[in-house]
Amino acid sequence: MTPTTAGKPGRPVDEDFFKQVLGRHKRLIVDRAHQFGSSGLPSAEQLAQSVAFAPQDGSIWLCGQRMMLLQGSAFGAIRRELIEALGLDKARGLLTRIGWQAGARDAAQVSEQWPEGDHASLYSAGPRLHMLEGMVNVEVVRFEIDSNIGHFYSEFLWHNSLEVDEHIAAYGLGGEPACWMEIGYASGYASSLLGRLVVFREHQCRAMGHGACRIVGKPAEQWEDIDVDLAYLDPGDFLSRSAYHSGGDPRVADLEVPADGKQMVGISASFVAASQLLQRVAPTQATVLLTGESGVGKELFARTLHQASKRQHTPLVALNCATLPENLVEAELFGVERGAYTGAERSRPGRFERAHGGTLFLDEIATLSLHAQSKILRALQEGEIERVGGSAPIQVDVRVIAATNLDLRREVEAGRFREDLFYRLNVFPIHLPPLRERREDIPLLMSYFLRTFSQRHGRQLAGFSTRLVNALLTYRFPGNIRELQNLVERGVIAASDGEAMDVVHLAEAGAPLMEGAIGLTAEGRLARGKQTTQAASPQAADEPQAVDSGAPELASLEAFFAGQERVLGTSLEALERRLVQLALERSGGNVTAAAQMLGMSRAQVSYRLKGS
Known part of the structure; x- marks a missing residue:
């Protein structure tokens, strides 16, 4: 079975459509070039620094993106099944579009990772990344780019193409090229980076008996018969559903922004699942129980839930129960009548009254005494309270959102939490994952905090070093998002304007961050920093830790x-x-x-x- 030219007619180039789709990436392009050196290529050290391994989490990261190692033979088997199931033309189109996605995403990450590069240096990083990902060995034949006049021409020789090897093994030599996914990658990378549609074609291919695969890329409008290429790309359908569609930013949850301007940021599966549960329960009147470790963002979730509810224009009253002395819990929750005790010189409402018609957020609710828990249970069941020193019941209409970092079921079993109150609160539980279980969100959170604290402190940093990005991607984050937020703020203050934030700017946090990082050396070997008990094995988080020598x-x-x-x-x-x-x-x-x-x-x- 050998490829044949696509028989279906293509579609004309819709320049307006592509300007709309790709124009938002023009912000990735800058005009200064000094980070890559005179060769215009990243050094071996810079490429090595862009790779990080986190075996304790089962993750591999390249330029801040999660990657996957896959056997070449497994890729070949998938490719063959696609051809047999879909037919050659449809399989070719699908693989070309998959390649486009991979190339476009690499371009976006490279632009963020090396913000000081110009068109030429950023573009030349693409072939090197493609090699690093194990797809092909790239030899530059001719490369011309002039941003001022919009000129672009690129010609390469591809050696040792994995896709061609698998194609020849399955179908032998034929009369058509076979680097479908790689053509898509090159086109997607150049198009996303330059903000205009660039199309690559394969003029020679080892699958056709040539010694190497020769490809040429130039703007779409400069090809005479572009319809054939667009038939495989199917851009009108594919790109409108891709990450480059103009509607909505996929990096921020589709929820109302709280009044304080703090956004919920994330794209990981666990974060999206929690956000969807929040969206489902927000319009109702149900009591919500937020669980998760300290620092995962329970208060932000509560504020976002209130903002998305029908009570958004009513008060949101928050109380951290762990900060209340035992003798003031009732007074703070239910209010005080004048003369109730020494010092009570006037009557004042409690949190339940102040939240009437709105939402009451009770953080760290497990720290309350059993007596205080019984009072809250009555308020939830009856919808009324009594002030300390008062006798008249006061009706309250309050939606309660409770939060805890403890396992309430275990607290019930231990006799420290009322079982009846647990079931009253556990109407709609939402578990918020720790940061180590949503590592895909770390680069997004880093960028969000960098913008926030740069504005707050009047600083202008150049971004993050690859070493710091990889260190944070592989760090365990016992303090979760709160810890990451504090680290980024510390770095914003410590780094100089125009400088990229690095591990050295994080003071005493620098050493623990680097101890667990694993990356590639310039020779292509794996190496890691000094091991700690915490990062030495996948079970480290659950194993007993070494005793502090200072104890x-x-x-x-x-x-x-x-x-x-x-x-x-x-x-x-x-x-x-x-x-x-x-x-x-x-x-x-x-x-x-x-x-x-x-x-x-x-x-x-x-x-x-x-x-x-």
Whole structure:
């Protein structure tokens, strides 16, 4: 079976359509060239830095994009099945369009990764990336580009094409070229980068018996019979559904922006799933329970949910329950009548009253005492409250959004959370994934925070270094989005205007970031930084961590448990103090949360703090 020329007529070039589709990428083009050197190509070191491996997460990253290694024989088998199932022309068109997508996305990433490159240097990065991805070895024959007059001409020789090897293995030599996906890649890369439709053609191909594959690329309007190429690209149908359609930015969730201007940013599957659940429940009156680790953005989700609800023009009242002293919980939630206790000189409403007609967001609700939980349960069930020191019931219409970083089911089993309140809150649970489970969103969040903090602090940075991007893509992020936000803000302040933010600008965070990064050396070998217990294995996040050398009490306890010492070399009081200190560090100084970590009461922790 050998390819034949497409029999269907093509369609004329719609210049207006392509200007609309590709014009939004003109912002990627800049006019300065000094980052790639005199050769106009990235150095071997720069290319190596664009690759990062995260085996603990099963991820490979190239210029901030997640990649996949696939055996050449598996690709060949897929290609053969497409040809057999669709027919040769349709399979050729599909593979050409897949190649276009890959090339266009590489162009967008390269432009963001090396923002100081000009047309020539950015364009020349494409063939090198194509080689790095294992598709073909590229030899430049002729390359001309003049942005001022819109001139473009490119001619290459392709050697060792994977696609041709698989085609010849399946069908032998024939009379038509076979580099379908690679032609699509070259066309998509050049078109996306230059903001105009560029089409490549294969004039010679090893599948036709030639010694190498020779391709030529130039603007679409300069080809006389462009209809044949457009028949395979099918641009009117394909591009309108691609990432280059003019409608909507796929990098930001399609939700109302909260009044504070903070956006929910992400394209990962777990983030999209959580966003869709939010969209589904927002128009209803249902109680929502947001769960997830500290720093994943529960408050932002709550504000976005309120903004997307029918209560968007009513108050949104937020309360972090973990910050309330035990003796002020009821007064803060339900209000106080004048004279209720010493110092209550006037009556004041609580959070439930202030949120009447709107939404009440209760963050870290698991930190409340059982007594306070029972009061909240009554308010939810009856729709009424009583102020502290009052006797008259007050009707309240409040939609409650609760949030916690603890497993409430386990808290119920442990007797620290009321079962009836759990079921009242758990009407519509939404779990927000940690940042390590939505790594595709890290480059988007980095760019968003860079814009935000550059405007806030009046800075103009050149972006991020490839080393920093790869370090952040492979970092575990125990502090999640809040930690990433703080890192980027620190870098914006530390870096100079016109400079790219690098690991060195993140001060003490730099070393932990680089310890887990794995990348390519200039010789094409894998290498990694200094290993830590956390990044040494895929199970690192769940395995016991090494004891801090600065904690002799814990070292003594470990030695005692291991049987290395017959006598415990520290006092129980010292161990308790050390455990309390560790819990306080992990809870950010929150005594109530630290007490819950240790299975103690807040009073017990406070007593030990006074004793220390």
